[in-house]
Amino acid sequence: MASFNNPIGSLTKDEVLNQPVAVRLAWFSQLYFKHRNLLEVAQSLQHILHATSETRITVLVGPTGIGKTAFCKRVLCQQLMATWKDSLLPSDAPLLFIAAPANGERSLSWRTLYARLLEAGNEILIDEKRSTTVTEARHVVGRGKATVAALRESVESMIRHRNVRLIVIDEAVHLLRFEEHMAVMDTLKSLADVHQAKLLLLGSYDLIALMTQYGQVARRSEILHMPRYRNDGGEVDRKEFAILVGKFQEFWPAKEVPDLLSITTELMEATLGSVGLLKALMQSALTFQLQAPHEVWKPAYLLRSAKSNGSLRCIQKETIDGEEALAGLVYGDNVFADKAFMQRVITKMSARSA
């Protein structure tokens, strides 16, 4: 079992059974399981984010609630730290993680976005930033503090001096709300050009349009998909989902453990095969159980924990539409993916080497 860095996480299942309800719920909440789809995405990202890769902007899309944010905050961080730890300096901030602002304004608030980037980089005196221009061979400090130009200049300086290698923008779909897609992409592209920093945008399938409309962006970008496990995806998907359900059952922090494995297919249907929705369902059902007298398990808890049919249909429609739109656009979905094509390549290369 992996070791944990927080006191609750370091408890074993036997120890946590003796803890109060709140502690057990918190312990279950911070459980995080690696699974096949997640590991595939992690492997692809590792290659794309390598320093020598030419890809500057990567988009990670997937159904809502699939676990993109949790993946970045946990698995990606761990993976990147293992790669970078020997080359980090004390002043380095190699990874910046922010959420795109959605603050009700009529146009995208670049000032807010830049301010969040500066905060993520542990920057000082953000409200006092000044821009500098060169006028008639003289340096002139611009009027006004914390203007968009000043914050942009500061962000670029921070990326250089903090040796930022990856900027992750969560909820990147908020960048699309204002139909200034070209301006948004141009600005993001220029940010990705500063000092070898790369961009990773997380969001729903709506981000696909942003990446595919502009040739300049398409050339140096990749789309990664974090898919769900599908009921019609074959025995392999069902088996993987079953293993996940088994893990939740194994780490269930109550004396009476429900037999979740026996209803794997039903759980898959209720959560559309999404690991995030499955976790949310489990968490909610556990809460009901632990608050009940004598912590008796009842299947009715599933009724009260699952998403409504309407919500599920909405998510399903978006997911299906998104999966269709992704056809041929995802990283690895290229000419070499065609089996016949690949076989010809292998045959020719084997003949040449022989």
Next chain:
Amino acid sequence: MIGLVDVAPLMPVPTRLYGLVPGNTASGNVESLTGYITRLAGAHCIPPTLLIDAIGNELATTSATFSPLKNFGTRTKKYINGIDKNAIAWMQALSEWTGQDLHRCTLEWTSDLLAGYHLLGNTPRYCPLCLKDHEANGTEVIDQLLWHVKVVKACPVHGVLLRDRKCGSATKPSVFARKAGMGHCTDCGAIGYHCDQRPLEEADAGELWIAKQVQELLAYGSTHRRLDRNDLVRGINQLAIHETNGKVAALARISNLSRSLIWEMAKRNSTTRISLPALLQLASAFKVSITSLLSGTPEFVSDTPLVEFPKEIKRKFVTDYVQDVVLHFKANKNLSLSVTKMAYMFDCSRRTISDADPEFVKQVIASYDEAQAVERAVRNQEVADEVEAVVMKLAAAGQSITLRNAALITGKRWMSSSKKGKVFKAIRKAHVPEGQGELF
């Protein structure tokens, strides 16, 4: 494969400020701490004053003895670059906040041996040819600590005189629009000081020698954490053995320095510090390099020019500190001011004081004595008034005018041997006829 994922580790928290590498730390052209701060502030896109305020406010909360700087002007820059105790706090705070060792960017490592006076100047200066070299190499211009040392007038690399960073232009942009930093004119902001079209001036042999000696001293710091008094003591004694048959006082006479100063510098357990000009003067008189003197093995260089610091320095030396000396003597009211005592206070020769401007020194002493006399008179009058009032009170109360009664009525002791006692006796005589009553 299913496995549990560690909740952390998240990315480590970076240092509060960028870890800019200080320039040329292994050579005598090391960057100054104020230049580093300015460069750091520029990287953070904020004015240096704000950065200074932020650091100063934080240091003030953690240390009761720390005083934040009021501004980032030339005077305060001396404190940060020099040997002031606050300089250590600044240097340590910045080292912690940037993760860089900034020990070499100040002169604090010389504070065990070098005195603070005549160490750093007020005027910011630069070498135009060093600037051109940076531009040609495409490297960032740095503010060298060497240019802040008061006695350095020339560039040891190019042999030209250093220049003021202000062009005196009448058309200055708004103070808020001027960017601080090396490489821009402080007055008009011209990049590379293109506003200054004066021809370069060659330095003479003495100025060049001084600049090279100070550059070597700064380079010496890259291999020695601090200056060691024992090494200097050995150096001076070796010099005396070599040059004056072991007579340390003779070193002072030949180099026109104070005997007490040289004696103190030759003692291991002394805490006296020597000024940089005095050290240079000593080294020049015997044609040795100051670093060899500081390392304990004087090396003689035959073509060393003789340098003595001009009278205006000595004059300023006296005027800078005469106020402190006067205050010191005032605190010790029984002392009188004299050239000898002033020389002792300044750790220099009597000739230094009197040579500075004998008339000026006489004026200082005369006006000090006059001020003392006036003060004495005022104090005497105050005592007389007080005693008179007590005597009148005793007379009005019908009590006998004795010191004991005066003590009872005022609640203070009145001694017959004290000034008040003597005045009491004199005034009492005026009130009490001869033969009547006792003083006690």
